[in-house]
Amino acid sequence: MDTRDGELSSRYNPSQTEDKWYQRWRERGYFRPSMNANRPSFTIVMPPPNVTGVLHLGHALNSTWQDILVRYHRMRQDNTLWLPGTDHAGIHTQMKVDELLRSQGRDRREEGRDAFITEVWRWKEQYGGRILEQVAKLGASVDWDRLRFTLDEGLSRAVTEVFVRLYEEGLMYRGHYITNWCVSCRTALSDIEVDHVEQPGTLTHIAYPLTSGEGEIVVATTRPETMLGDTAVAVHPDDPRYQHLVGQTVSLPLMNRPIPIIQDSYVDREYGTGAVKVTPAHDPNDFQMGKRHDLPEIKVIGENGRMTEASGPFEGLTREEARAAVLSELKALGVIRGQQEIVHAVGHCEKCDSIIEPLLSLQWFVKARPLAEPAMEAVRSGDIQFVPDRFEKIYMNWMANLHDWCVSRQIWWGHRIPAYYCQSCGSMEVSRVPVTVCPACGGLMVQDEDVLDTWFSSALWPFSTLGWPDQTEDLKTFYPTSVLSTGYDILPFWVSRMIMQGIHFTGQRPFATVLLHGLVRDSEGRKMSKSLGNGVDPLEVIEKYGADALRVALVLGAAPGNDYRWSWDRFEAGSHFANKVYNAMRFVLMNRDPDFRVDEAVSEHPADQWIWQRLNETIVSITESLEHFEFGQAARAIYDFFWDDYCDWYIEMAKVRLKGQLSDRRQALSTLVKVAESALKLLHPIMPFVTEELYQALGGSSESIMMAEWPTPEPDRADREGALQVEAIQALIRSGRNLRAEVGLSPGQKAPFIAIADTKETVERWQKLTGEAKALMRGEGIQWGTVADLPKPNRAIAGVTLGGVIYLPLEGLIDIERERQRVAKALEDTEKERDRVRARLQDKNFVARAPENVVRRTEESLQELESRLERLKDRQEVLR
């Protein structure tokens, strides 16, 4: 910021300053922790965005919150680390590069695994850092020297270590189970990667004839094509309708296979016909039943989503084609006993939206219960706290119903599972180092083809990024971390798993506080999505209004856990504030002599004492708010202080002193500068760029505002008596303005006040202060006096202020008749109000039980009402 001879632009231009400061901060190493062992450490690990990701407002909100915390703690001189990184995002990234290759006419399957992986790494090196560059644009003060990637060598080592240990502890197992299979992504998915969508379907009733030739049993299904894989029909053991059929067999239509009628208490007698077709290979419940009754598992749908050989004539058809074909064949057989339109939940792949196929396959699983219990206890005991705390309930609820976690994925991009299988004897080794020779038979061993769920490595993020399993300096210093800030939507995916793994492997909670933000929506409340085109690119906002404006707008509008609706208005308001702060500092700079030096002495001037008092209050309230993650309240406090107190009142009052004698000038300027310096510091975590720019221009005492010390109140500079005088003047001016409004004067109409104070000293004091605030009194004017100077009875109305009365002569200004009516009405309302308050004070219960200060305030308000009534009566008299 160039401060020479008034050449400053009257508008703040963020684009000229933001990149400059970010670069300088980074070069000077301000983002690195101080490693001061005498200070508490404060750590945040950034939720790693997908390398494929593009910055959206959700990231912007989350990054802003984290940056506020980190900058605040750094200014508190804590040993502060914010660790950045990215996530390899297995399926996402693989799909992305796959697409890229296809667009080049290439096919990853032809090129092979190794070549493809090389291709993905190349892609990652080229584009993978993009989202972090965007995060940097926001001003995020992350330690770039500690940048991590989930597929880094170190983190991969942590992944292998965790896998092997879990296996050794019996918490990791491999087996054939029904898993959620995406036929399009060609991989298994965990339960939470499946979105259940309510959609219409048809419940078809099909008759299976008894092999005895006498009668039939009717089953109901929404997926007729799976009947090809049926290996039983189940009924409830206590269902009298079907007692006689249990143990008999039916002939499966189309396949002409005899299958038994079994009884199982899983069956719901109320639903459908009370008889269920059992398809162990394609339904999780049927799978369980199959195990209980030792039924064969016939897989009729394959990994590619097409019917298998086992489906006989339907082989090769897609699921959809098979459904239609099966239905029409059944119709032809005459075994359809009715169809019913229903709405049911159908699983969809969260990545590609295709319908999930529950499929029998060989996968790796992590046992849930042993890990979940300590993770629940950590929250129950308060060791880990959620902000807002209602998410504790959601977390507990989710953890209590946790199923084992399917962690193997049939893709290439990710951490390969450290399990090795002997080609000769089939034995398996799970190992930290590659195994090529079978310890049992000497045969050749090959590694498992599958990779791990991306969330498996993310779950280790808080400690793997700090060097675990090695006991590094970083791990000792920064773990457990302080705050984990993320969206509530990934609480089950990520947060809960970090807690489980963190506690299990380090014996400590991974973080003390989980701070959750909501979703960012558009102004209509809709989720932002590409298809709706209702999103907004944060970079566009930054370009237009600056990162500071974006940050303050996000912070002012979003409370923890609540969704945020974005609109251009909000960003614009943010930029107005940046401009306001800039112009306030421009005012200070323009008034500063070249040889000005701050006077450190305590000023006795009431205006100075008052602004210090307000500053002290603001420091306390912002500090309090930040400690409780109430960013919106912190922002509101500094916004109000800067705009209302510092600009609208203090600067206006200082103007006269700045034009006065040198000593007055120096005193006022010193206060302007010192208070501004503190206020800029308070604002810095929220708006880092403009505050640094202005702090430097003011010649702040630290080399950078971000390394400056967080302000503490200076009570010596804020004398209560002095502050009260300013409050009296404010009351006086407001009171005068209110009088004008009450009688319906238009803002343009001139009407001087008469101010009557109780003593001559008060008059002098007021005169001085209002003289200094005369800019506030534009076109209004005040005539001063004591009671002795009261004008002869005339038509005037009065307002009481601290220590005096202010009159507004009415002669010739207003419609007397209208004013009479207005006063009569006001009198009536005030009387009612007075009676109410009086009744309250006469209530023994109230006086006995309400706290003292409430009673006192009520008494005061009764007095206030009484005197208002007096004044109204006077006024009525005057108007007569």
Place this chain on the structure above:
RNA sequence: GGGCGCGUAGCUCAGUGGUAGAGCACCUGACCCACAUUCAGGGGGUCGCUGGUUCGAGUCCAGCCGUGCCCACCA
């Protein structure tokens, strides 16, 4: 089916048992000295409804209505 929210000014939302707040929008006025991205002022509310607890409820409790989200292996 289970769980969690939300309902406060025209809009978006704060609100910690003690007489309802902000921003934006709207209306009136002011470009003379940091800022028109400004300043001064104004109108606007049965705090979804009904009960309960309490001296006192927007706030706590119950029920209802409206609305949103998450979870879920009844075919």
